[in-house]
Amino acid sequence: MSAGLPEIVYHMYWIKKDKFLLETDTYVTWILFAVEEGRFEYQIGEVYGVAEFGDVVVCPPQVAFYRNVLEPLSFHTITFTFSDGDSQQLQLLLTHRKIRLPQILRLSENYSCLKQADQQLPFSFDNQKLKQHYLVDLWLMIAQQALESPDAGLSGKDDEVIRDVAIYFNTHAHEAIEIRDVAHRFGMTPVQLIRRFKTAYSVNPLQYLTSIRVKQASRLLLITDWTLDVIAGKCGYENGFYLSRVFRKAMGVSPSEFRKQNRY
Template sequence: MTAISDIRSAQTDGGPAIFPAFSSLSELHWQVDEYTYWEKKQEFLLDTDTYPGWCLFAVENGSFSYEIGETTGVASSGDLVLCPPNVPFHRTMTAPGLSFHYLRLDLSMRCPASGTAETERPDGSLSLPVSITPGDRRRLFDSFAKWKTIGPLPVPERKKLLSHYWNDIWTSWCLELLSAPGPRSSQPPQDELMNRAAKLLEQHCSQPYGVKELAHELGLSSVQLIRRFRSAYRLTPGDYLTSLRMERACRMLRETRMTVDQIASVCGYATGHYLSRLFAARIGVVPSEYRKRHRV
């Protein structure tokens, strides 16, 4: 199986990669529609919320745990959590005093020839990680400081400048991916335990299996596993597992006549309804539309 965390790979098994190639990632263009800075927030007003567009929680200080679809994790200082539209965002503050930047975002594709943003949205071959951690912390926190300065400006100017600095963060992270190893890379991570973790996720991607089971098998706590895996692969184990399952689901939709319920059962999901919801959130279209577009 082609490793889904090798984000630089443009295609797998003749079909589109679930994580796009670097060029596709860097061509994404974000528009900030709303911005709020929360300083030393004591608790979330809602434990679960659903947003009509993309939303970003960029942590400056403190930490919180989250669950978005099949992905769970803990976000701390310097982590960015990206929630797709209309997907429940479960979050719990691990300790009071969380400072973070909230951005509501719109997403389009940048036209490579002109550098302008196209009106159409990315197609069904696109899926993005839930959590990213830029390696250049100095640049990231410099952007955080600029966001707070920009916040009080009039709306048109504020949106333009906020969008500029968020796209700068995003593009810088895309560049970091060029040197990020994948589990099938010729230069795998030095953390052998996390290499084993990646292999276990690949072996169990067709079964009900998650972070808790993996952490127990490796003799780690869930928090330890998430931090080490993300350090090694630039993805949380939950994101990695979901991407493996989405890759398998896409391949089956393209190459077989299996129903969505049947595909769900061999991708580790209890029902076809749940797979359809997650598939639409991660891939951008429902399974039937994906099959219609990509079936040979």
């Protein structure tokens, strides 16, 4: 094992979970929650936040981890340890915090591979080696983001108004949305909304809304045989051509390529 890399102990994938068995839990190892779909709120020490697709929440050993499902939650939990003390600085950066990972395609591929490992090689040594590989790749993304944004996720409670804006985006992403109309609805100018939203979520409102829509489009591409125009209408876009442009920019592949590569 290379210095500073985690060693997997256990991985579990949960599908459409409505609630946690325990509202608060404490683990003997490090643990990360990687959200694939849905949203949950959490508190670790004095740090409160809301996590969704693209977010990984890291909690150190022997620290109370409060969590509550806000929307039906599909997510990966991975418990892990460190083999040496060389990663102490990075561990400190990750303590009690959420990391937003912008590499959506790479993230989705890791999640898909983790699930495939469970299906193809349950409870085997090779299964554990595969999962270790995917954990390391996740860790490299997490470490890069943590080192580039050492203060992210440590600012205390989220802006409650902006949290309501995020909920509005999640609820109305399938509709046509104008940022100026959303700003007016919540008593702000567009400039104020963009500034406050970026402070809370590290992306601007349009990027956040696009991530929701692309995630929904990805899901519909995999579970339906609908045309791109139909899927576009379900995701707040005027037509399939525009959705295709947005999807390719976000995911690195066209919708048709994504559907072909990931349906199995």
